[in-house]
Each structure stands twice: as C-alpha cells, then as structure tokens.
Amino acid sequence: MSDVLSPDAALAAEIERLKAEFPKTRELYREVCALLFFRHGITPTANRLYQLVKRGSMGTPTAVLGEFWTELREKSRIRIEHPDLPADLQAVAGELVATLWTRSSTAAHDALDALRDEVEVQRGEAQRAVVAARDELARVEGALEQRTGALLAAQVEVRELEKAQAEGRAQRQALEAELERVRATLAARDREFVEVREGFSRDLGKQRDATERAEERFRASEKRALLEIDRERSAATKLQKELDEAVRRAEQKDADHRRASETMQAQLGDARHQAGVLQGHLDAIRAANSACAQELEILRRQPLTAPALRPETGARRSSPQSKGTVRKAGSPARKRRASKGSAT
Structure with missing residues (x-):
C-alpha cells in the first residue's frame, strides 16, 4: 500500500x-x-x-x-475605461475593483488553507485506520497460524490412532488364525479318538472269548485312554477360555480405538470450521484495507488549484475572456464552490 x-x-x-x-x-x-x-x-x-x-x-x-x-x-492593476466616466472616477473604480479582487483572492486562499487542513486531518485518520487494520491483520494471522498448528497436531494424532487401530486389527487376525488352528487340532484329535474307539470295539468283539488276563489288560488300557481323553479335554477347555479372553480384550481395544478416532475426527472438524471463520474475517479485513488504500490514493491525486490572475487592458474589447475575468474575480462565493468541487 x-x-x-x-x-x-x-x-x-x-x-x-x-x-x-x-x-x-x-x-x-x-x-x-x-x-x-x-x-x-x-x-x-x-x-x-x-x-x-x-x-x-x-x-x-x-x-x-x-x-x-x-x-x-x-x-x-485593473483599468476601467468608459467614454462617459471622468479620469478620476475611472481610477477610483479601478482601485475599487482591484480591492475587491484582492479580498476575494484572500478569501479564496483562506478557504483553500481550510480545505488543506481538513484533508490533512482526514489523511491522519486514514493512516491511523490503516495502522489499526494492519495490527488486526497481524493478530488474525497469528491466530490462524496457531489454529493451523493445532490442526496439524490433530492430524498427526489421528494418523497415530489409525496406525494403532491397524496394529490391533492385525493382532486380532493373528489371534483368530491361532483359534482356527487350535480348533482344527481338536477336531483332528476327536476324529482320532473316534477311530481308536471304533477299532477298540472291533477288537473287543473279536477277543470277547479271550482269557481273563487279556480282559483285565483291555480294561486297564481303556481306563488309561479315558484319563488321557479327560486331560486333553481339560486342556482344550482351558485353551478355549484363554482364546475367548484374548478375543474379548482385542474387541475392547478395538472399540476404544474406534471411540478415540471418532473424538479426534470431531475435533478436527471443529478446527476446520474455526479456520474457515478466521479466513472469512481475514478476507473482510483485507477488503477494508483495500478500500482505505483507494481512499488514500484518491486524496493524494486531488489537485489543489488557485485562481489565475488576468490583466485588464485596453484590448479587452477584442477579447471576450477578459470580461469573464473581472466577473470571476468579484465572486468569492463562486471560487469557494469551485475549490470545494475540485477537492471532492
């Protein structure tokens, strides 16, 4: 500017x-x-x-x-020539017109000085308004920078939460894969147990008529097999409980991450809204600043003109502009209106 x-x-x-x-x-x-x-x-x-x-x-x-x-x-020097006027009256009339012209010029100069003072006052006010607008612009820009920093920090935190959520999802997938593997192992063992029992039943049918010793060995083997099955079932139940607990913890952690992500998204939306409001204020201040600059430029370019001095000679009869000079010199009000019109 x-x-x-x-x-x-x-x-x-x-x-x-x-x-x-x-x-x-x-x-x-x-x-x-x-x-x-x-x-x-x-x-x-x-x-x-x-x-x-x-x-x-x-x-x-x-x-x-x-x-x-x-x-x-x-x-x-103003000369008034008329064939019917004596020489002394012509001189007196010339002095009178000269005095009127001098007083009108003085009044015009006084009006011009008053106009200059008014323009100086308006210029000072415009300069103070420009300084205030610059201060407000600096304050708004500082606030905008702070909001921008907070917005960037929120974006970084959101990315970290998204990363943590992805890690939790990967951990949950790994636990689900482990659960499927354990279930497959249990199913294989159940099938093996069914096959063993079917084979044992067949052998029992074939050796039903065997000796008492063989029957006792068979009963002892069955008892050991039942104990082994119970141990396997207990281990499988314990594993299932641990797996359920791990799944519950993973789901709880996933829900916590989801709530934190939603909270940060809401804060990010508020920060963007505040940044938009601050941008609107900044645009309004810039528009006001531009208007002040235009007013200052108009005041600077206004010409300050003074009335020109024209002589009254004997050639005024051949030049119609000299009559207009005498009439303008005798009208200070018209000069003041002209000065005000040129200033505006």
Whole structure:
C-alpha cells in the first residue's frame, strides 16, 4: 500500500515534471515561481528557487524573480475605461475593483488553507485506520497460524490412532488364525479318538472269548485312554477360555480405538470450521484495507488549484475572456464552490 506524499515530496515531484516539460532555464524558473506562489501559497525567493531547480547561476533566479513580481504587479492593476466616466472616477473604480479582487483572492486562499487542513486531518485518520487494520491483520494471522498448528497436531494424532487401530486389527487376525488352528487340532484329535474307539470295539468283539488276563489288560488300557481323553479335554477347555479372553480384550481395544478416532475426527472438524471463520474475517479485513488504500490514493491525486490572475487592458474589447475575468474575480462565493468541487 502506497502512503500519501508529503507536501515537500509533492512539490519536488511537480518540479521534476516541470524540468522535463521546460528545458530552458529561465522558463523553468518562471514556472516554478508560479507554482510556489499560486498553487502552494509560498512566497518565492531567489535562494529557494535555486535550491529547488539547481540550474544556471544565482543571478538567473534573481532576474526571473524580479520579472515575475513586475509582471504580477502589472497584471494586478485593473483599468476601467468608459467614454462617459471622468479620469478620476475611472481610477477610483479601478482601485475599487482591484480591492475587491484582492479580498476575494484572500478569501479564496483562506478557504483553500481550510480545505488543506481538513484533508490533512482526514489523511491522519486514514493512516491511523490503516495502522489499526494492519495490527488486526497481524493478530488474525497469528491466530490462524496457531489454529493451523493445532490442526496439524490433530492430524498427526489421528494418523497415530489409525496406525494403532491397524496394529490391533492385525493382532486380532493373528489371534483368530491361532483359534482356527487350535480348533482344527481338536477336531483332528476327536476324529482320532473316534477311530481308536471304533477299532477298540472291533477288537473287543473279536477277543470277547479271550482269557481273563487279556480282559483285565483291555480294561486297564481303556481306563488309561479315558484319563488321557479327560486331560486333553481339560486342556482344550482351558485353551478355549484363554482364546475367548484374548478375543474379548482385542474387541475392547478395538472399540476404544474406534471411540478415540471418532473424538479426534470431531475435533478436527471443529478446527476446520474455526479456520474457515478466521479466513472469512481475514478476507473482510483485507477488503477494508483495500478500500482505505483507494481512499488514500484518491486524496493524494486531488489537485489543489488557485485562481489565475488576468490583466485588464485596453484590448479587452477584442477579447471576450477578459470580461469573464473581472466577473470571476468579484465572486468569492463562486471560487469557494469551485475549490470545494475540485477537492471532492
């Protein structure tokens, strides 16, 4: 955003423009005298002219300044010529019109100074508004950075929870595979037991008529087999209980991970919503800042013009513009309205 130029900077810029427009030294000094006196209300001096232009010798601005004051005095004299008016009345009327013109010029200069003061006050207020907007923008950007950091941290935590959930899922799958293996082992042992009992029954039918000793051995073998089966069943029951407990723990851990993931997702949504709200505030502040910059640019580009001095000579009968000069000089209210219109 460009700041409003100071009066000295604006004067220097206008003088640089005049240097490019008037390459001749005497013409340049004459234009700078008119710029200082009529536009900026500054009484030109030879030293000030030389410091601003820095061309030629010190005698050049002195000579040009003398010509400027002579021409200004000649142009400020108003002559009223009428065939029916005596010479003394013509002189008095001319002095009266000159006095009116001088007072109107003074009033116009006063109005211009008041307008300049008002513009300076508005510029100061605009600058303070720009500073406040910049501070608010910095605060909002800091808050946005904090929210962004919190959002990134939440995303990292969500990824860690997802990783832990994947590990729990893999562990559960491993436990389920182990359970299937144990079940397959139990089924194989049950089938083996059924086959053994069927073979034993066949042998028992064949040896039913055997001796008492063989029967006792058979009974002892059956008893040992039953004890072994009971031990296997107890081990299988214990294994089944351990497996159920492991599955229950895995399901509980999976549910905990799922609840934590849902909580972090909700927090992530809130953080995104807050980031969107802060972005909206930031856009509004930027729009207000742009509007202030446009107002400052308009104020900087407004020209401050002073009424031009025109002579009243005997050639006014052939030039219709000289009559309009006398009428404009006698209307200070019209000059004030024109000054206000140019400022707006």
